[in-house]
Amino acid sequence: MLFEEYQYFNYQFPEPQYLGAKHTLLPWINQFIPKNVSTAIDAFAGSQSVSYLFKQLGFKTITNDFLNFNNQIGLSLIENKKIKLTKDDLQLLFQPSKSKDAFDLIENTFTEVFFEKSEATFLDNFRANIPLLDNLYKQALAFTVINRSMTRKITMGHFGHTQALVYASNPERIKRNRSLVRPIKEIFEEILPKYNNAIFDNKRENQSYNQNILELLPNIKNIDLAYFDPPYCDSHADYQGFYHLLETYTEYWKDKEFVNGIKRYEPQRVSGFDKKRDVIASFEKLFGLSEEIPHWLISYNNRSYPGIEEFEKLISKYRDVKVEVKTYQNGRGGKGSVAGSQEILFVCNPKKKHFVSTNHKEQLIDERF
């Protein structure tokens, strides 16, 4: 590797807490990134861990997730070149809001579900102040850090359960994890420097999108590498069930119902990749739309639907594919990563063309037919 390829590796991606996040697998994935990539897309970016690696590698990085709270991470850490949150910004964010009456969604919906009343009203007040920040990247950074603070505070780091307040009053649990009883403001102030320090300029015009990937791809051109890390269908695919609170906080929905014990929003966004009945058709469409992107890396898991062999067959209609496997020794890799389960990477490259000589005329045969 040349010196220039290392120049952004002093920056550190703040550790995420997100099901299926790939931050612990980055050195493994990095080995399979082809040479001479200039522009790469992280199509299902989640915590943005792979986008961050792309940015560090100096690629023009296009990142996308259909959930807006993930897009805010993309705006603040991937697209953003230098804007940070200052002391003055914090004063503005923590000040008593003048539009308090219009901001009571968290208090009304989540008090005694995930938070005590005082924490819920703190969150509403902070949310009311975010639009006062005069810069899109500052706003995105405020969302990124407050959302991360919420996952720190709530037991298990997701919102698909109703045990938050039960665990937060259990001395044994508190001993193991002090964050359960710490004020969100304190957590925010502690982790903000990690995010501020992670912002850098890789001298490329990186972009963060918030779309269904099947709608975004037709509008994106000149990509060398696509990284696909879709929800693992049949094995923890319900991101809107696990992280509904972060999306509700970011969107501050006015037009949704809040259902079940966890107060998940309804109706949900349509993914196309999280239900067995849709997933094959969605992959066909995804691969069809990616025909012009030469290299694809696809993360997968041996507990997902469709199974590895069927999925490999599906991919090989479009690309030459090699299957790389990493076995988890313990369950620390996130979603679907119980001990013994396998992380799969499909390494996909353009099909090799065969030249067959017939009657002295060379004919090009595409292996697909």
Ligand SMILES: C[S@@+](CC[C@H](N)C(=O)[O-])C[C@H]1O[C@@H](n2cnc3c(N)ncnc32)[C@H](O)[C@@H]1O
């Ligand atoms: C396995 S996670 C990605 C994890 C990510 N690589 C990381 O390191 O954090 C899958 C992501 O796909 C997103 N997603 C699901 N359906 C989508 C769609 N149709 N278009 C774009 N993103 C989608 C989910 O919100 C989720 O964040």
